[in-house]
Amino acid sequence: MKLLKNTLGRVAAVSLSMGMLAGTSAWAGPTAQVVWTSEKNPGDGAWFNGPISFPYALSQQASATFTNPTSTSATTISVDPTAQYQTILGIGTSLEESTVFNLARMSAAKRTEVLKKLLDPATGSGMNFLRITLGTSDFTGRTFYTYDDRPYGQTDTSLTYFSIQKDIDYKIVSTLKEALAVNPNLKIFASPWSPPAWMKDNQSLIGGKLLTQYIPVLATYYRKALQAYQAQGIPIYALTVQNEPLYTAPDYPSTSITSDQERQLIIAVRNELNANGLSGVKIWAFDHNFDSAASYVAPVMSDATANAAVDGIAFHDYAGDPSAMTTVHNSYPSKNMLMTERSWWGTAGADRMAQYFRNWSVSYNAWVTMLDSTIKPEQWTGTPGPTMLIQNAYTYDTYWALPEVYLIGQYSKYVQAGAKRISSSYGSSTTVTNVSFLNPDNTIASVIINQTGSNQTFKLVSEGQELLATIPAKTVGTYKWTRQSTGTPTNLLANPSFETGSASSWASEWHNAAVAYKVDTDYPYLGSYKLTLFEVGAYQQLLGQSLSVSNGTYTASVYVRSGGGQNVLRLYAKNYGGAEKTAEIGSGVVTNYTKYTISGIQVTNGTIEIGIWADANANNWAAFDNFELVKN
Known part of the structure; x- marks a missing residue:
C-alpha cells in the first residue's frame, strides 16, 4: 500500500461569473485563493483495509476574482469583517499514546513525513494545537499507568515516587519534541484520565471517585507533571483538570469529580502554578459533553476565586448540541470556549466544525490520530471508527491518509492563530454552509461546505463585492483573499489596542x-x-x-x-x-x-x-x- 499522492484527482476550474452593475463598467476586485477537499466513504471501516482514492485533497483550484454584484440567482453567503467575535487559538488533533505507539514503530524519516503531513503549515495541513494525556487514557498500547503508581494499599502524599519516565520510555516525549521541530508554533495542552489510584475511593485507575482529602496533593501532582514536561523542553499551554468528570468507565482510566471538587481543585492548581513559575499555564474547566456543561460549571464559576483561575471551559461532543457553548459563553463572556475532543468524518464533520466556531469555540481538536489496519492499539469499550491516518499493521512505514487529514486542513492551514471569527451567513445544509475568519495578516478565510450530492453555485458577498462560484458535491472549499483597504482616516491615539501589553500612553x-x-x-x-x-x-x-x-x-x-x-x-x-x-x-x-x-x-x-x-x-x-x- 502506498501513500495517496498522484492518485488524487487533478484540479478543475472553479466556475465564475464576472458581473457588472447596470450602467457601469466591469470591475475586478481582490482575487481569492481556492482550495478543495472532498469526502470519501466517511466513517467507513473499509478504510482499515487500505487506501481509497478521492478527487480533492487540499487541491488548489483556479483563483477566483471578486467583481461588482451580479443579478445571478444563487445561495448568498454575506461576509462582514467589521463584525468580529472570538479569537481563534488553534486547530489540531491528539498525540495520545495509541498514535505515538504507532509512530514509534516507523523509521525516523517516515515519522517525520507523517508529522509534516499533519503539522507543517507550508507543506501539510498546518495543525497547530495538540492534546496529550497525563498518564494513559483508553487509547494506549500499554498497561494503564499514572506518574505515581503505588502497590495496593500504599499512598505517596509527598509524591516521592513521582516520575514521567514512562512517557520518556514510551517515546511520547521524543515524539512531541519532533512535532515541535516540525511546527515550533504548536500549542500543547494536557488532560488526565485518572489520578493515581491511591487518591480514589476504589483504589483503582478504572472508575471510582476522587477523595476530596487528596485535592491538595493532586494539584501538586499536576504541577510536577507540567514542570517535568517543561524540563524536557515541552511547554504545556493549558491543562484540563479531569477528562470527562461525569463518566466513570467500566474498563479504562476515568474518575468521577463533582463540580465542588473541581472548584476546589482548580483553585489549588492555580495556586500551585502561580507559586512555582507556571502562572502562564491556562486552566480549563469541565472537559465533557455539551448537555451537562451549564449545570456542571455553574458552581465552579459562581466562586469568584475559581472563576478568576479559569481561562476557559472545554467541551466534548458526544451528547447535546454545540449551542450549549453559546449558552455558557453568554453566562461567562470573558472565558474561552474550547472544543477539546471529537472526531468527525466527511463534509458533515466539516459542517459540525463550522457549528463549533459559530458557537464561540476558539479551538478544535480531533481525538486519536492513527490506529493500525487491525484497529490497534486501543482499550476503549467500543470499536473505533477509522482514524485520519491508518498504519499498515505489518509494514510499519506504510500508511495512508483519509480525507479527514485534509478536511481539517481546510481550516487549520488557512485560519491563523489569532484570527477573528467574523459575521457570515450560515447558509443551508441543502445548499452550502459557511463560517468565516479574518486573519491577523488581513486575509479573510471563508470555509464553504457542500454536503449535498450535487454541485452547488453560491455567491460570497463582502464589503460591496461579489464572488460567484460553484463547488462540487460532497466537497469543502476554502476561499481566501486579502481584505482591501477601507481608506479609514489615521487613528491619532497611541497604543489604542494595548498591543504593547500595557497601558502605556494612557497616563x-x-x-x-x-x-x-x-x-x-x-x-x-x-x-x-x-x-x-x-x-x-x-x-x-x-x-x-x-x-x-x-x-x-x-x-x-x-x-x-x-x-x-x-x-x-x-x-x-x-x-x-x-x-x-x-x-x-x-x-x-x-x-x-x-x-x-x-x-x-x-x-x-x-x-x-x-x-x-x-x-x-x-x-x-x-x-x-x-x-x-x-x-x-
Whole structure:
C-alpha cells in the first residue's frame, strides 16, 4: 500500500461569473485563493483495509476574482469583517499514546513525513494545537499507568515516587519534541484520565471517585507533571483538570469529580502554578459533553476565586448540541470556549466544525490520530471508527491518509492563530454552509461546505463585492483573499489596542479603593490584548489619554463588552475647549463587542483627552479595545 499522492484527482476550474452593475463598467476586485477537499466513504471501516482514492485533497483550484454584484440567482453567503467575535487559538488533533505507539514503530524519516503531513503549515495541513494525556487514557498500547503508581494499599502524599519516565520510555516525549521541530508554533495542552489510584475511593485507575482529602496533593501532582514536561523542553499551554468528570468507565482510566471538587481543585492548581513559575499555564474547566456543561460549571464559576483561575471551559461532543457553548459563553463572556475532543468524518464533520466556531469555540481538536489496519492499539469499550491516518499493521512505514487529514486542513492551514471569527451567513445544509475568519495578516478565510450530492453555485458577498462560484458535491472549499483597504482616516491615539501589553500612553488615571484596570489577553476585539475593568469590591476607575491635536472636528470611538451592573460606564471626551461629551454604555449587559461613538467633538484649544470612566459595583467587569480618535 502506498501513500495517496498522484492518485488524487487533478484540479478543475472553479466556475465564475464576472458581473457588472447596470450602467457601469466591469470591475475586478481582490482575487481569492481556492482550495478543495472532498469526502470519501466517511466513517467507513473499509478504510482499515487500505487506501481509497478521492478527487480533492487540499487541491488548489483556479483563483477566483471578486467583481461588482451580479443579478445571478444563487445561495448568498454575506461576509462582514467589521463584525468580529472570538479569537481563534488553534486547530489540531491528539498525540495520545495509541498514535505515538504507532509512530514509534516507523523509521525516523517516515515519522517525520507523517508529522509534516499533519503539522507543517507550508507543506501539510498546518495543525497547530495538540492534546496529550497525563498518564494513559483508553487509547494506549500499554498497561494503564499514572506518574505515581503505588502497590495496593500504599499512598505517596509527598509524591516521592513521582516520575514521567514512562512517557520518556514510551517515546511520547521524543515524539512531541519532533512535532515541535516540525511546527515550533504548536500549542500543547494536557488532560488526565485518572489520578493515581491511591487518591480514589476504589483504589483503582478504572472508575471510582476522587477523595476530596487528596485535592491538595493532586494539584501538586499536576504541577510536577507540567514542570517535568517543561524540563524536557515541552511547554504545556493549558491543562484540563479531569477528562470527562461525569463518566466513570467500566474498563479504562476515568474518575468521577463533582463540580465542588473541581472548584476546589482548580483553585489549588492555580495556586500551585502561580507559586512555582507556571502562572502562564491556562486552566480549563469541565472537559465533557455539551448537555451537562451549564449545570456542571455553574458552581465552579459562581466562586469568584475559581472563576478568576479559569481561562476557559472545554467541551466534548458526544451528547447535546454545540449551542450549549453559546449558552455558557453568554453566562461567562470573558472565558474561552474550547472544543477539546471529537472526531468527525466527511463534509458533515466539516459542517459540525463550522457549528463549533459559530458557537464561540476558539479551538478544535480531533481525538486519536492513527490506529493500525487491525484497529490497534486501543482499550476503549467500543470499536473505533477509522482514524485520519491508518498504519499498515505489518509494514510499519506504510500508511495512508483519509480525507479527514485534509478536511481539517481546510481550516487549520488557512485560519491563523489569532484570527477573528467574523459575521457570515450560515447558509443551508441543502445548499452550502459557511463560517468565516479574518486573519491577523488581513486575509479573510471563508470555509464553504457542500454536503449535498450535487454541485452547488453560491455567491460570497463582502464589503460591496461579489464572488460567484460553484463547488462540487460532497466537497469543502476554502476561499481566501486579502481584505482591501477601507481608506479609514489615521487613528491619532497611541497604543489604542494595548498591543504593547500595557497601558502605556494612557497616563490620565484615577481610582478610589483599588486599581481596577489591567491589560490582558482574554477575548480581545483585535490583536492580542485588550483593557479590562474589574474588581471584587465596588470601584471607581478612570483611564484616559491626553494629546495635542490641531483644531477641528473629531470623532472618538471604542469597542466594548460588559457584564453589566455598573452605576456609570462611559466613553468620554474632555479638555478640548468645550463641555465634556460622553457615549453612555450604561448598566446593561453588552454580550458582543459593540462600537460606542462620540461625534462632533469641536477642538478649539489644541488638546483633547479621551478615556473611560466607571462607577461600578463589586465584580462588575467591562472590556475595551480598539480605541480611536480621528479628525473628520
